[in-house]
Amino acid sequence: MPQMFDRWPHRAPRPGEAMAHVRAVESGKGLGTLWRIFRLTLRHPVMAGITIVATIIASGLQLAVPRLLGEAVDQAEGVLAGGTGASAALWQTALVLLGVSVARGLFTMLHNYFGEATGHHTAYELRLAVYEKIQRLSFGYHDKVHTGDLITVGMLDLDGVRMFFATGILRVVLLGILLGAGSVMLLTTDPLLGLLALSFAPFVAWRSATSQLELRSTWLTLQDMLQNLSRVMEENLGGIRVVRAFAGEAHELDKFDTVSDKALALAHTRVDLRVNSTAAMNLSFLISMGLVLAFGGEKVLSGTMSVGTLTSFLTFMTILQMPVRQLGLMVNSFARASTCGDRLFDFLDLDLDIADRPDAKPLVITDGTLTFEAVQFAYPSAPERAVLTGISFTARRGETVGIVGPPGSGKSSIAHLIPRFYDVTGGRVLIDGQDVRTLTLDTLRQAVAVVQQDSFLFTTNIENNIAYGDPWAKEQQIARSAEFAQLHNYVMGLPTGYQTIVGERGVSLSGGQRQRLNIARALMLDPAVMVFDDSTAAVDAGTEQRIRQSMKQFAANRVTLIISHRLSSLMHANRILFVEGGAIAEEGTHAQLLALGGRYRALYDLQSRASEDQSEAAE
Template sequence: AFVRANQEKARFEAASTDFMQDTVQAMRLFSLLVPTLYLFVNCAMAAVVWFGGPRVVGGSMTEGQLVAFVNYLLAMQFPLFLLGTMATVYSAAQASSGRILEILDTAPGIQNQHGARTLPHVKGRVAFEDVSFSYSQQSDVPVLNGVNLIAEPGETVAILGATGSGKSSLVHLIPRFYDPTAGRVTIDGIDVRDVTVQSLRQQLGVALQHTVLLSGTIRDNIRYGQPDAEDEQVVAAAKAAQAHDFVMNFPAEYDTEIGQRGVRLSGGQRQRIAIARALLVKPRVLILDDATSSVDAETEAKIEAAVQRWMVSGTTFIVAQRVSTVLRADRIVVLERGSVVAVGTHPQLLASSSVYREIYESQLGSGGAADG
């Protein structure tokens, strides 16, 4: 579509040429090293015969001792040959291991603070207290600026705004994908930075727009966060995510292999599997970050209704760009350039927020068909 075949071909040829040159250089080294080793062994053997022969003739050394020295040199020949062949393999392994160790030695940006404790079982009250956030310390414009927001247990809070308004950045502070640069995020009054990352995330469920599925079966992917889940629990979570029907259409049903990153599923099917996976862990706080963007409106409405029943005592955050996704939320938070510009229900925001009204009318028109 971009008519870049010739340019990509040139890039591939350049990379192949560099690899070929490196390989030729390694083979030249190998071709020089092995004959050198053979020359060393043969010279050593000639030296043994040269210096040992007269001693045998003179009687100071027996023929058997001379033959033993020759056999010692012959025994050294094969290990030296292996050493020569391993030289090129070692250089390649050293370069590869350097890249692997660089990844393994990389410390996560988010670490448990000194003295972090285990997060007890929470009800799910989430509070953002004057939160500001930037991806870079050198950035002059923060992604989030002075956000204050409280979500009570049992509430569904929708985050709405234009692209780049900070919606995903806001909810990513809850599981500590990042830490705020100012202010704090609390769950039941506990700063998320004061507890261990593992205990925090054990009580959260997250489904992202860009779904990450693993090689294996549908069943294995759904119960990834709870490996000991019963089949009935897997099916219940799949039904809530509106995934059960399409799963049952596969010949192997829940034992269907989905391929690397779920390539055998459509975008909407992958998102529904990810939602089922998040629901199965029975989180106290559920985060759906544009997790139904590839799902049709009818299925999306069914998912929202099922999620509300599933999370009746927990807290749900829904990040969306489509107004139709947030109409049924208990509260809608409108973000603009990293700041909260309006909070309320759909009817309240239509009456009081020009930003929300503009988004609503641009997507659904000025009519009232979609209200409520």
């Protein structure tokens, strides 16, 4: 096999290219989608070309075999020449037959290999495009879309598109040549026998196609049912303590049986469907063969046909049988490619609602001032529900601003708007006078770090997790960040220290430890704006106190926002904003707000011990 194809591509594509490769050229569903998949295939013209040529040659050679066998039989019977001439002819036929077989094998190999390889290359490109798209789509998109749906697009739909060339297009070529050229050969040799030999084809083709389509639709339903079954079991196992605590085992088995029995019934229906069609296809083929044998035999008897010709008719039928029966798979491939392709291309063609503008500039930090200017906001998933109705404030370098408020007051949304996780619906967010929407996302997000309450832990070692935003970081930097986040001692207590693998299936970290890791992650970026979004909620008070201490040095060089519902986390801030109903209700230092005696004061009382005792006594 030529090695050059292994090394392709010589250069890894850039993310932009990955998306450009598959950009919409054609639109429209159904045929438009299939055409688009075909065009993606044509991006590998050499491979696709070799495949198609090999397919044509291989099927041509395939057709030669029955004819050669027929000739050999005739030669053996001495129909064409007698004595030594016949023997020489047999040798010649045998050698040609051997040659044709070897060549057919080689070209079939090329056809199969390059057919698959073309698909894999296309899949490789699509994979990159899908991944890049996922990485670039906004939070707003990811809020709406279920992760399972994206996985379906990236795995199953991609496979459906990948297989289209080999199982769809190539099969059309193969079947077309075999049936087309084959029919011409047979019909010109003997019209009646030719018709009989081909008589099974329309029935089998139709049966195969319809049953495959039916099987496909029942398969999809069965998958849904198994998905349900899977969900029932997964919930049961995940919630096994609840099940046991309430003695719910019998109830759970009932639930299982209901779903399982339905799935089993459908599985049986599918067996019926499959068997009905395969048995019928077999029978119709064998009937055709019997007809050829009967009428052909009659012709041989009457001397109008040689045994060799009859043999070539019969062997031709055996060769044609497989591809005709596989017509159903071809139809299935078309159906699958068209639905999978629709979904895949719909996804790839999505507009990025948060992306660099064409004239986007890099962020330039001068004073390090963050300004909210009459900011209004609603989540894209619920545009009619205003979350922020007009927030204005300014925070200068070195300042720490606390943001507090009841749940749903919009305090977290403030954090999301700074690095453009979402875009404002009114007003502006400015960093040193530059509207964040006019900046390149890269420079903006490197300058703004938001530590969220629960951020994702990657299944790799602690070091890589901390250095996630700066994978070029040195060990000392990583350890220093961890020290500041009060995580270092814990990590050093682990047998493998920073090399310990965490995340799914790794060592599990407690909520507090995860949050400290998040903080360490953010510190690595040395951001101009640092936002703690309820990021110490699971950290105990003592450790939080120490984190606060170490953050003091950090805070000097940047704007720090602390969003929390725990007043102890933010009462030391230079300024505190009490947010309610999407607007700033109270603003001032801890002392000022206490003195004000408003909502902040009420919350303070609620959280302080004295009032709890009171409220308990009052009840």
